[in-house]
Amino acid sequence: MSLTLEKITKVVDGELHINDVNLNFEPGSFNVLLGRTLAGKTSLMRLMAGLEKPTSGRVLMNGADMTGIPVRHRNVSMVYQQFINYPNLSVYDNIASPLRLAGDDKKTIDRKVRETAEILRIESFLNRMPLELSGGQQQRTAMARALIKDADLILFDEPLVNLDYKLREELRQEMRELFKVRNTIAVYATTEPNEALALGGTTTILHEGRAIQYGEAAEVYNFPDTVECAELFSEPPLNLTKGEISDSEVTLDQATHFPLNADLAGLGRGNYIFGVRPSHLALFPVNEDDLEISVKVELAEISGSETFLHVRNKHLSLVLHLTGIYQYEVDAPIKVYMPTHKIFVFDEDGKILKVPTRLPIVNQAAQVTGGLQHG
Amino acid sequence: MAEIHLRQLAHSYSANPQGHKDYAIREMDHVWEKGGAYALLGPSGCGKSTLLNIISGLVTPSEGQILFDGHEVNSLTPQQRNIAQVFQFPVIYDTMSVYDNLAFPLRNVGKTEAEISAKVKDIAYMLELEDVLKKKAKNLTADEKQKVSMGRGLVRDDVSAILFDEPLTVIDPHLKWKLRRKLKQIHEQFNITMVYVTHDQLEASTFADKIAVMYGGQVVQFGTPRELFEKPEHTFVGYFIGSPGMNFFEGSFQQNELYLEGQLISLDKEMKSKLAITPYNSLKLGIRPEFVEVLDANSPLLNKLNSNDNDAKTALLESCANCFKCEVLLVSDLGTYKIVTLKLGDTEFKARLPEEQTVPSGSVYVRFPGNWLKVYADEYLID
Numbered sequence: 001m002s003l004t005l006e007k008i009t010k011v012v013d014g015e016l017h018i019n020d021v022n023l024n025f026e027p028g029s030f031n032v033l034l035g036r037t038l039a040g041k042t043s044l045m046r047l048m049a050g051l052e053k054p055t056s057g058r059v060l061m062n063g064a065d066m067t068g069i070p071v072r073h074r075n076v077s078m079v080y081q082q083f084i085n086y087p088n089l090s091v092y093d094n095i096a097s098p099l100r101l102a103g104d105d106k107k108t109i110d111r112k113v114r115e116t117a118e119i120l121r122i123e124s125f126l127n128r129m130p131l132e133l134s135g136g137q138q139q140r141t142a143m144a145r146a147l148i149k150d151a152d153l154i155l156f157d158e159p160l161v162n163l164d165y166k167l168r169e170e171l172r173q174e175m176r177e178l179f180k181v182r183n184t185i186a187v188y189a190t191t192e193p194n195e196a197l198a199l200g201g202t203t204t205i206l207h208e209g210r211a212i213q214y215g216e217a218a219e220v221y222n223f224p225d226t227v228e229c230a231e232l233f234s235e236p237p238l239n240l241t242k243g244e245i246s247d248s249e250v251t252l253d254q255a256t257h258f259p260l261n262a263d264l265a266g267l268g269r270g271n272y273i274f275g276v277r278p279s280h281l282a283l284f285p286v287n288e289d290d291l292e293i294s295v296k297v298e299l300a301e302i303s304g305s306e307t308f309l310h311v312r313n314k315h316l317s318l319v320l321h322l323t324g325i326y327q328y329e330v331d332a333p334i335k336v337y338m339p340t341h342k343i344f345v346f347d348e349d350g351k352i353l354k355v356p357t358r359l360p361i362v363n364q365a366a367q368v369t370g371g372l373q374h375g
Numbered sequence: 376m377a378e379i380h381l382r383q384l385a386h387s388y389s390a391n392p393q394g395h396k397d398y399a400i401r402e403m404d405h406v407w408e409k410g411g412a413y414a415l416l417g418p419s420g421c422g423k424s425t426l427l428n429i430i431s432g433l434v435t436p437s438e439g440q441i442l443f444d445g446h447e448v449n450s451l452t453p454q455q456r457n458i459a460q461v462f463q464f465p466v467i468y469d470t471m472s473v474y475d476n477l478a479f480p481l482r483n484v485g486k487t488e489a490e491i492s493a494k495v496k497d498i499a500y501m502l503e504l505e506d507v508l509k510k511k512a513k514n515l516t517a518d519e520k521q522k523v524s525m526g527r528g529l530v531r532d533d534v535s536a537i538l539f540d541e542p543l544t545v546i547d548p549h550l551k552w553k554l555r556r557k558l559k560q561i562h563e564q565f566n567i568t569m570v571y572v573t574h575d576q577l578e579a580s581t582f583a584d585k586i587a588v589m590y591g592g593q594v595v596q597f598g599t600p601r602e603l604f605e606k607p608e609h610t611f612v613g614y615f616i617g618s619p620g621m622n623f624f625e626g627s628f629q630q631n632e633l634y635l636e637g638q639l640i641s642l643d644k645e646m647k648s649k650l651a652i653t654p655y656n657s658l659k660l661g662i663r664p665e666f667v668e669v670l671d672a673n674s675p676l677l678n679k680l681n682s683n684d685n686d687a688k689t690a691l692l693e694s695c696a697n698c699f700k701c702e703v704l705l706v707s708d709l710g711t712y713k714i715v716t717l718k719l720g721d722t723e724f725k726a727r728l729p730e731e732q733t734v735p736s737g738s739v740y741v742r743f744p745g746n747w748l749k750v751y752a753d754e755y756l757i758d
Contacts (some may be wrong), residue, residue, distance in 0.1 A: 169618060193710075200708075279710075279711035299581070325600050
C-alpha cells in the first residue's frame with residue numbers, strides 16, 4: 001500500500017500548523033520526519049492516521065481518496081512518547097488486544113502474540129502486568145501491540161524519547177531490523193538528527209509546518225538544499241558565518257581571512273553564508289591549507305566517548321565535534337583549525353551553492369590516538 | 376566546604392540483610408575531596424539516589440560512617456550538616472520575588488540586609504538573573520526557575536557541599552549547555568565541594584573532574600572522564616560509557632597464551648604473568664569501537680608494503696599481530712562517522728570509522744591494537 005499526501009494544509013484557530021505538504025510513502029518503506037518541537041510532526045501524523053481532517057488537500061491510499069475516512073476505518077497503528085498500555089491487562093493480553101478486536105481465533109492469536117513478543121524480546125514477561133516492567137519493556141509492549149496487526153501504516157511519535165540512551169541505542173537498531181521484511185509503511189517522528197541517520201530510510205525535514213526537504217537520509221544530510229536544512233540535520237548544528245569572497249581571498253565575519261582556493265574560486269565575488277561541520281574542525285592542522293583560528297573555550301561538553309567543544313573569539317562562535325575526551329577549563333585560550341576546502345556555501349537567502357567535495361582520507365587510528373596525545 | 380568521607384559505609388533497607396542482594400549500597404570506602412567537582416553516574420536502580428540521600432542526611436546508613444572533615448555526621452540532620460541541594464524540579468517560593476528567594480537562605484542565618492543585598496547581587500550577576508530580580512518567581516520560565524533554585528544553593532558561602540540531583544532535566548535542550556557552562560564557571564570560581572548525580576554520561580563528564588560510576592550498589596570505577604573512556608576498570612563502565620559502548624569477547628587463557636574467539640592474541644610477558652596468577656570464573660576481552668582498526672589500502676600497515684601484489688597483502692594481514700578476518704554485517708552512515716557491525720567467530724562487534732573511510736561488503740581485516748585491548752577477569756580489569 002502506498003500513501004500520498006497531496007497539498008495538505010491544516011489550520012487550527014487561525015494558526016497554520018501544516019503548510020502545503022506534498023509527500024509520497026512507498027509500501028514497505030521506513031520514513032523519518034525530522035523537525036524541532038512544534039515543527040508539525042505530530043500534526044502531520046494525526047492527519048495521516050485520520051485522527052484529524054486536513055483543512056484542504058487530500059490523503060490518498062493506493063490512489064484512493066481516504067481524506068474523510070476516520071481512523072477506525074483505516075488499518076493504522078500508532079506508538080507514542082508515553083508508554084501507553086492497558087494497565088489492568090497482562091502483557092500477553094495487551095499484545096493480543098488488536099487481534100481479539102478483529103475477532104481472530106484463539107490459536108492464531110496465541111501464535112502471533114508469541115512471535116511478536118519474541119521479536120521484541122519480551123517473551124519472558126508475557127504474564128506480567130505492564131507497570132511491573134521497566135520503561136524500555138513497557139515501550140516494547142506498546143510496540144508489539146502496534147506491530148501485531150499487520151497495519152498498512154505504523155506511526156511512531158518520538159517513541160524512544162523517554163528512555164535512557166543505552167536503551168535508545170538498542171531499540172534503534174532493532175527498529176531497522178523489524179522493518180526490513182515488512183510491507184507496512186513506517187513513519188517515525190524525531191527531533192534528533194543522529195536518530196534520523198541511525199534509522200536510515202528516507203528523511204523529511206519539517207520546519208514551521210512545511211516539508212522543506214525530502215530524500216534518502218544520507219543524501220539529505222550530504223546535500224542540504226538550504227541553510228535551514230543543513231542546520232536542522234546536524235547535531236551539533238552546522239557552524240555558520242556570514243562572509244565575503246573577493247578576487248583573491250575569503251573573509252569570514254569581516255575579520256578572518258584566507259586565500260581564495262580552487263574550491264571556492266568558481267563562486268565569484270560577493271557576499272555569502274559559509275558553513276562548516278563541527279566534525280570537520282580540528283585541534284591540530286590536518287591539511288596544509290587549514291586555517292588557524294585563535295579562540296577561547298566556552299565549554300567542553302563530554303559525552304563518554306566524544307567531546308563537543310564550544311569556542312569563540314570576538315568574531316566567530318564555533319562548535320567542534322571531536323572523537324575522544326578533551327577536558328578544558330572554561331575560557332582556556334586554544335587554537336582550532338578550519339579546513340578551507342570543506343566549506344558549505346549558501347547565497348544570502350540561504351540557498352545552497354556548493355557542498356564540499358574534496359574529502360581527504362584520514363586514517364582513523366592516527367586521528368584518534370593523535371588526538372588523545374593532543375588533548 | 377568540607378571533605379566528605381564515606382567510611383565502610385553500607386546501606387540496606389531490610390532489617391536483617393542476608394547477602395549482597397539485600398544491600399542498596401554495598402560496603403564502600405570513598406572520599407570526596409574538599410573543593411572537588413564530582414559526579415555520581417549510574418543507571419536507575421544502581422543506588423545513586425540512596426547514596427545522595429545518605430550524604431545529605433535524609434537517610435541514615437545502616438552500617439559505617441559519614442565523616443565531614445573527619446567528624447562523624449551520621450546522626451546530624453541536613454540542616455546541621457549545612458548541605459545545599461538542587462533537585463530535578465525547581466524548589467522556590469512562587470509568591471516571592473526572585474530577590475527574596477535568593478535572600479531567603481541568608482535571612483535564615485541572620486545576615487544583615489546590607490550583606491544580603493551584596494551577596495544576592497553577586498549571585499544574580501553570575502546566573503544572569505539581574506533583570507528578573509523584582510519579578511515574582513511564578514512568572515519565570517522553567518530554566519529561570521531552575522537558575523533561582525541553583526542560586527539559593529550557591530548564595531551561602533559557608534555550606535559544606537552542594538548536591539545536584541539531575542538538575543537540568545527540565546531545561547530546554549538548546550539552553551542546557553549554557554547552564555552547564557555556568558556550573559563549571561561557578562565551581563572554578565568558588566571551589567565548593569559539588570556532587571552531581573545523574574544517569575546521563577554527558578551531564579556527568581561535562582561537569583565533573585572525577586566521576587564515580589555506580590552499578591549494583593557499588594562504585595565500580597572512580598576516575599576522570601578520560602580514564603572511564605580509555606581504561607574502563609569494569610565491564611559495566613565499558614558498556615555504559617560511550618555510544619556505542621565497548622565490545623566484549625569471550626577470552627581463554629591456556630598454556631600461557633591468550634585466545635579471543637579461538638584466535639591467538641599477542642600479549643606482553645608482564646600481562647601473561649598477571650593472568651597466570653589471577654583467579655577467575657570468566658575471562659573477557661574488551662575494545663572500544665573507536666580503537667578497532669578496519670584495515671584498507673590507506674592503513675599505515677598496508678601502505679608500507681608499497682605494492683599492489685594482493686598475495687603479499689593477504690600474507691601480511693594473515694601474519695600481523697591481532698589482525699583478524701571478519702564478516703561485515705552492517706554499515707551505518709551517521710554522517711560525521713560510520714558505525715560498522717562486524718562478526719568475529721560467534722561474536723558481533725562494532726567499529727567506529729571516519730566518514731571518509733569506505734568499507735567493503737563481505738569480509739574485511741581488522742586489527743585490535745594491543746594497548747587498547749583490555750582483559751577482564753570476572754568483569755574487573757586486569758591492569
